[in-house]
Amino acid sequence: MTMTTLQEMPQVQGCSASSCSYNAEEACHAGAITIGGDHAHCGTFVEISFRSGLDRTGVVGACHRSDCTHNESLECTAASVQVGSADDKADCLTYSAR
Numbered sequence: 001m002t003m004t005t006l007q008e009m010p011q012v013q014g015c016s017a018s019s020c021s022y023n024a025e026e027a028c029h030a031g032a033i034t035i036g037g038d039h040a041h042c043g044t045f046v047e048i049s050f051r052s053g054l055d056r057t058g059v060v061g062a063c064h065r066s067d068c069t070h071n072e073s074l075e076c077t078a079a080s081v082q083v084g085s086a087d088d089k090a091d092c093l094t095y096s097a098r
């Protein structure tokens with residue numbers, strides 16, 4: 001079993017969910033996001049009354065969409081992902097059905 005290191009985790013290249021507390025100027029500042037649910041929903045999306053997060057771009061920490069071509073062992077192997085509104089306010093737009 002090959003382990004993915006934190007450095008190899010795909011960056012959230014852009015996120016248009018500007019109402020999320022981790023979002024600043026269409027960039028994700030969560031340490032790592034989790035994608036899951038029945039439509040590649042960003043499970044880290046949250047609307048709290050203040051802005052938060054880290055001074056760096058977030059990565060995909062885990063992804064439960066095993067039916068995505070980029071998914072391997074419940075981890076994302078894409079070079080980077082885009083998050084934005086699809087079925088929901090914050091979904092992985094890089095999702096591609098096998």
Ligand code: SF4
Nearest residue numbers: 063068071076092095
């Ligand atoms: S590209 Fe696919 S594997 Fe990667 S986070 Fe999006 S849905 Fe998950």
